[in-house]
Amino acid sequence: MILLVLVASVLIMGVTIYQFREINIDYHQNRMERKEEQIRQSIDLAIQKTTYPVTTENLGLIFKDEIYEIAVVQNMNFNLYTLDGQLIKSSRPKFDNDPVPTCLSAEVLNNLEASVDKRYVEKNSAAGDQYQASYTYISDRQFKPIGILNLPYFEDNSFNDKELKEFLARLGGVYFLMLLLAIGLAYFVSKYITRSLETISGMMERTDLTRRNEKIHIDKPGEEIEKLISSYNAMIDELGQSAAKLAKSEREQAWREMAKQVAHEIKNPLTPMRLSVQSFQRNFDPNDPDINEKVDEYSKTLIQQIDTMSSIASAFSNFAKMPAQQNETLNIVEVVKLALDIFNEDYIHFITEEEKIIAKLDRTQLVRVVTNLVKNAIQAVPDVESPRILVSVAVEDDMVKISVADNGVGIEKELEDKIFEPKFTTKTSGMGLGLGMVKNIVETYKGTIKFTSQPGKGTVFCVKFPREIMSNK
Numbered sequence: 001m002i003l004l005v006l007v008a009s010v011l012i013m014g015v016t017i018y019q020f021r022e023i024n025i026d027y028h029q030n031r032m033e034r035k036e037e038q039i040r041q042s043i044d045l046a047i048q049k050t051t052y053p054v055t056t057e058n059l060g061l062i063f064k065d066e067i068y069e070i071a072v073v074q075n076m077n078f079n080l081y082t083l084d085g086q087l088i089k090s091s092r093p094k095f096d097n098d099p100v101p102t103c104l105s106a107e108v109l110n111n112l113e114a115s116v117d118k119r120y121v122e123k124n125s126a127a128g129d130q131y132q133a134s135y136t137y138i139s140d141r142q143f144k145p146i147g148i149l150n151l152p153y154f155e156d157n158s159f160n161d162k163e164l165k166e167f168l169a170r171l172g173g174v175y176f177l178m179l180l181l182a183i184g185l186a187y188f189v190s191k192y193i194t195r196s197l198e199t200i201s202g203m204m205e206r207t208d209l210t211r212r213n214e215k216i217h218i219d220k221p222g223e224e225i226e227k228l229i230s231s232y233n234a235m236i237d238e239l240g241q242s243a244a245k246l247a248k249s250e251r252e253q254a255w256r257e258m259a260k261q262v263a264h265e266i267k268n269p270l271t272p273m274r275l276s277v278q279s280f281q282r283n284f285d286p287n288d289p290d291i292n293e294k295v296d297e298y299s300k301t302l303i304q305q306i307d308t309m310s311s312i313a314s315a316f317s318n319f320a321k322m323p324a325q326q327n328e329t330l331n332i333v334e335v336v337k338l339a340l341d342i343f344n345e346d347y348i349h350f351i352t353e354e355e356k357i358i359a360k361l362d363r364t365q366l367v368r369v370v371t372n373l374v375k376n377a378i379q380a381v382p383d384v385e386s387p388r389i390l391v392s393v394a395v396e397d398d399m400v401k402i403s404v405a406d407n408g409v410g411i412e413k414e415l416e417d418k419i420f421e422p423k424f425t426t427k428t429s430g431m432g433l434g435l436g437m438v439k440n441i442v443e444t445y446k447g448t449i450k451f452t453s454q455p456g457k458g459t460v461f462c463v464k465f466p467r468e469i470m471s472n473k
Contacts, residue, residue: 001189005182009175013168020164024157028132032121032153035076036134039151042070043138054140059147060088067091080138081148085109088147104148108135112148130155196225200232207344213239242342246371253368253437330366332357332400333393339370340391345378347386352393359400359467365441366465372438373404373461380408380459399447399464410455419451438463 046066052058059080063070071077071091080088085104112120112135122133131154138147196218207213215233218225333352340350374391381387390405411419420439442449445465453459 001182001186002179005175005179009172009179012175013171016168016171017164020160020167024155024160027160028130028153028155032132032134032151035074035153036136036149036151038074039070039076039078040136040138040149042074043149046070047138047140054146056082056088056146059138063089077152079150079152081150083145083147085148104135104150112137118145130157193225197228200225200228203232207236207239246342249364249368257436326362326364327360328363330359330361330363332359332361332366332402335363335366336370336391336393336402339367340374342371343374343378345387345389347381348374348378348389348391350391350393354395357393357395357400359465361445361465365444369438369441369463370402370404372435373402373463376435376461377404377406377408377459380406380410384408395467396464398467400467402463402465403460405458405460407458410457410459411451411453412455416451416453420449 043063046062047054050058050062052062054062059082063080067078067080067089068091077091079090081104082088085106085108087102108120108122112118118137120135122135124131124133131152133153134149134151136149136151137145138149140146199218200216203214203216213236215236216229218229333354333356337350340348370391374389377389381389384407386407388407390403392401392403392405394401394403420435439449442463442465447463447465449461449463451459451461
């Protein structure tokens with residue numbers, strides 16, 4: 001509103017100045033033409049009355065005194081020239097001291113001769129004022145040109161300039177009052193609008209993925225605010241669903257890792273047990289009929305149980321397999337930004353060297369890698385006075401590099417070799433599967449994950465993925 005008032009005032013002032021100038025131009029042009037016509041009529045009348053032969057040589061005699069009378073009556077000085085441009089007579093009383101040219105330039109004579117109406121107007125500036133001079137032919141009684149009439153005309157714009165200044169002053173006062181009204185109205189309108197926006201902003205600041213978020217309810221909001229509230233409430237619903245899916249996904253992933261461990265522990269002794277029982281069955285003394293039957297029955301039962309345990313272990317192992325990769329062409333920068341949106345910590349910062357880095361990866365698994373690394377960084381900075389986490393994405397040769405750096409507690413040297421082991425954790429809660437899962441995903445893509453750490457200063461995890469890779473089934 002304020003901008004509209006300012007722009008309108010500037011445009012109207014510009015149009016006003018332009019209009020006044022156009023009026024001035026038309027006024028002076030019409031006035032000069034009227035004066036010129038009146039002087040020509042007076043000259044023609046003097047030529048009709050004179051007793052001298054009407055020739056170029058006698059123009060000085062014809063208008064010896066008549067030229068001053070005409071100038072006084074018309075309140076306008078003028079000059080008479082011969083056809084070749086020589087000054088004959090001027091109405092100025094002190095001709096010798098006046099800057100009236102005694103000879104017209106060739107340009108003036110040529111332009112006058114070439115003009116259709118035998119009239120030429122010359123425009124110049126003199127002493128800071130606009131100066132015009134018209135040139136027309138003087139004819140005898142047979143309409144034969146015998147001389148040239150020169151009418152100098154100085155434009156006096158002082159009155160019009162004064163009127164323009166007064167008008168602009170009044171217009172400026174009106175627009176200043178309108179500007180004050182616009183500022184006041186804009187203030188109250190903005191306060192009315194931002195009252196609802198402040199409520200929405202406060203709710204957004206309290207939005208947290210780890211807890212249940214409340215929806216916004218405002219009585220009689222405006223149309224735009226109602227759309228914003230509806231979008232926020234829909235986002236809260238989607239956020240709750242996403243949080244539930246993420247929690248479920250992480251639990252499933254944790255159980256997959258645990259299943260691998262269980263399967264490994266169960267399957268290790270199975271083969272030796274089977275071989276031992278079979279060996280015992282073959283080497284037992286067959287002379288004892290009762291013992292032989294019992295051992296055979298025992299062996300069959302034991303082998304059946306072993307096969308059952310092997311089936312259970314295989315089922316666990318199949319459950320623990322990573323899901324098939326759904327590789328797609330992704331903008332890594334955009335996906336990492338979206339992965340960071342679930343975190344509300346204001347000390348998490350994201351930088352990138354490029355706006356778009358294209359690679360073929362599984363979107364879900366990439367999000368898992370980023371979120372687990374960031375969570376690990378957040379858990380490392382709870383006691384830091386000024387926590388800071390920096391997530392960066394860059395390109396190195398044919399690899400996509402994702403780095404997560406924090407200024408947390410760091411990792412002790414003796415623990416660095418165990419950091420990617422499943423079920424290993426330095427925290428009081430959690431299963432210790434996050435970094436192990438990240439390493440599993442990265443290695444599935446034939447990538448690398450490394451870290452550098454200084455105890456008490458912070459840790460940097462660096463993940464590299466090939467930009468082009470075929471899906472692993």
